[in-house]
Amino acid sequence: MTQPIYDAAFLSRIENALRAALPRWGLSDASEVRLLTISENATFRAEDPASGRALVFRVHRPGYHSRAEIESELAWLTALGRAGVVATLTPVPQVDGGLIADLDEDGTRRHAVAFELLPGREPAEGDDLARWYRELGAINARLHLHARAWQRPEGFTRKRWDYDAMLGKVKLWGDWRAAPGLTPEGRAVLERTDAVLRDLLDDYGTDDARFGLVHADMRLANLLVEGDTLSVIDFDDCGFSWYLYDFASAVSFSEHEPYIPTLQAAWIEGYRTVAPLAEEDCALLPVFIMLRRLLLTAWIASHAETPTAQALGEGYTHGTVDLARAFLATYDAQQPRAVAGRAAS
Incomplete structure (x- = not known):
């Protein structure tokens, strides 16, 4: 940690x-x-x-x-x-x-x-966020197309943001089990969620069509709006991950908000103005949102001195457990046997 x-x-x-x-x-x-x-x-x-x-x-x-x-x-x-x-x-x-x-x-x-310096300000909840997420979807599609086609220079190296790096053996941002305010009951819910995520991600796979070079941290703090222009800053966490993870990172710290489905629909719409995005991929976006939420819960535990972690604290942990319960109600029921076998191993 x-x-x-x-x-x-x-x-x-x-x-x-x-x-x-x-x-x-x-x-x-x-x-x-x-x-x-x-x-x-x-x-x-x-x-x-x-x-x-x-x-x-x-x-x-x-x-x-x-x-x-x-x-x-x-x-x-x-x-x-x-x-x-x-x-x-x-x-x-x-x-x-x-x-x-x-x-x-x-x-x-x-x-x-x-x-x-870049002109602009962070988008706020009072803005027409759907407008900006539609634009962000188009930007993401262009980034992904560029990443697939770009001839990377010799020696190019960035972190790999897969399950092991986030929640598994490596835990680059720490362990969610150390989250502030996590109760034994909450831990049991998150353990189950972790196991379900592992299986779903393993099933989804990391072939070149789904996994490549991404920004990986497109939260509101890393977006700037100026007039009709949306800028994306802070590529510090760019690395190799699922392309869908870019949307999950874009709703960081807001995963529980009721407007997230609206932003997701806008992002998909914008993405499809530039590149195709299959329905089977879109259906997995809530999985990546849950993955990101659990990762951020670990980040808060391991970066307690930062203003972000201090502002969110135990409330974010409790919110993660609530989201995990809702997530399990849908995804755990879809594949109980496979997940149970993994969890017991």
């Missing part, structure tokens, strides 16, 4: 390390630096009063992505930008041309990347 690291002392150290490195991007020592968000990584904005130039910096969480993985993310991001597939952040090279800087945080090396 990932240990909490983003305490005040750690944030102060990485901010000081970033300040010392700003001249590598041509920013002066007088630049104002402020923390924007803490999630998997720490994101800062730096603005230089001398030039008026402002950049967004992502300082990577230690021990999460290797340098090769970050280089691979930036390679896909650059390719997407050049191909005009999606409006997204543009990586900014340092003065020497390198995209990844090694920061010295009290003798420890941290990776940092800079991006140009």
Whole structure:
């Protein structure tokens, strides 16, 4: 399980390390630096009063992505930008041309990347979300088509977001069993849900038509709207997973809301304006939503120091159990024998 690291002392150290490195991007020592968000990584904005130039910096969480993985993310991001597939952040090279800087945080090396600012704001629940999810569906289809056709550079490496990585042997984001407020009764419900998900995903398979390079974290916080344009940011979790998982990630932390079926219908409609999407695939979208919900429950348990985890807390765990009960009422009844055999193994 990932240990909490983003305490005040750690944030102060990485901010000081970033300040010392700003001249590598041509920013002066007088630049104002402020923390924007803490999630998997720490994101800062730096603005230089001398030039008026402002950049967004992502300082990577230690021990999460290797340098090769970050280089691979930036390679896909650059390719997407050049191909005009999606409006997204543009990586900014340092003065020497390198995209990844090694920061010295009290003798420890941290990776940092800079991006140009993008105009826009996060979509809000008061907006016409169906409109934006229709557009997001079209964007997802273009991303998936590009991922299938793109000749990845030699050495390209990103994490594989399959069952083992999320909930199985690897547990990249921790273990949902450590979720705050989880009762023995709730744990039993989630254990059963975990087993059903495992079987359903195994049946669905990971052939090239269903599994490939995806964004994997299209939640509202990673979307920007400006006029008629929808931009997608933060490819930090992009990797190899089911294409349908992109929709599940897009309803992160809202999986329980009654409007999710409306957003799902809009996303499917938008996707089909660009590429086909079979009914049998659409029918599995609730499975991927449940998978994502269980994964996020694990993330909250292992990232307790982040504002997101602190805001959601035990209420999110209880909501996960409620969703799991409804999920089992449909999916456990469809294949009791296979699941029971797996659960007992």
